[in-house]
Amino acid sequence: AGTQFLGAFATFDALALFLLALAAWLGVRSADCQPWPRAALLITSGLTLAAANAVTYATALFTPVVLVTVALAAWRKRGGFAGLTALPPVLGSWCAAVIAAVTAGGQQYWLGITSSTLSRPHSDVPVATVLHSAYVWTSLILVLAVLGAVLATRETTRGVVLPAVLAVAALLAPAEQARLHTTVGLQKHVVFGAWFAAIAAGYAMARLSRVDPGTGWAAVMALPIAASTLFGSMGQATGLFKVWPDAEAAVGVLRSAIHSHPGHYLAEDYDVEAYYLQAEASWQRWSSTYYFSYQGGPTGTPSYRAAIDSHYFSLVILDFGDTGATDTEIVADMRRAGGYYVLGRTGRFTIWASRAAAPGR
Known part of the structure; x- marks a missing residue:
């Protein structure tokens, strides 16, 4: 529902989600490249991640998720040392871009970051309300992502931790807003985590497809997803849209x-x-x-x-x-x-x- 909601507007949130996804994709793709192209992709990944943070400060919450995802992707392809060496180019270029932006923006720019994100005032919304709202908007993806994390523990290859990391990403925004006791912007922020969780959900569906190579499992998996989209998410997106007053x-x-x-x-x-x-x-x-x-x-x-x-x-x-x-x-x-x-x-x-x-x- 949140993705459909953001897609209806020409706001910064959709651009931030695109840049966050692009940063993760560049970092993961670098694992298949030779040293110099790999370094270039990793540096570009860090710069793209910083751009996502500049577009929407809230995406900084998912910076560790991107870093861990990139490291695990390199570890899965090339071993533990490759996973460690993948971090410095991404983290270094990200830090350099963030420092440059804050320096260029000056005190007022830093004040805007702290007041809107780092030092947001607490509200009085119950924690249960925050978590329930987040679950309603991401339930299908979250359930499948958790299933993917559980199924991954049965694997013997490297990188089995990755689905769990991706599933946890869906919980970051709800946990942060539960800490602040607020639902302001929650319908947007859960989308950033849901993008990562959707990959773990896809992994779960791929594992389930191994149970039966026939076509029956495809229908079993497709029907609840289609029903959830048609009868759940679309109605939720319309409801979210109507929450905003007509100006x-x-x-x-x-x-x-x-x-x-x-x-x-x-x-x-x-x-x-x-x-x-x-x-x-x-x-x-x-x-x-x-x-x-x-x-x-x-x-x-x-x-x-x-x-x-x-x-x-x-x-x-x-x-x-x-x-x-x-x-x-x-x-x-x-x-x-x-x-x-x-x-x-x-x-x-x-x-x-x-x-x-x-x-x-």
């Missing part, structure tokens, strides 16, 4: 409101508004309810309060979604500061406007 009406109101309220604007997912209203206002004039620092001050609540007190924002668009607690604080700050009024409501969106002129506008 069309809100954008229509904002198109005229921006002309009568020039300045800076605050919105939860401002990239939607900024994209459709780029002719009316540049994206630099938009701020998010996920992260904000006013005039170099402390991030979060103090900056929102200070900006609202000075009427820095001409328009504030709230839908009480992923940052509902922050949205509630912002509404309280606007009422306390005065000079803000509700310009309009469209669906889940409430648009507030400032009556006062911000300094330097």
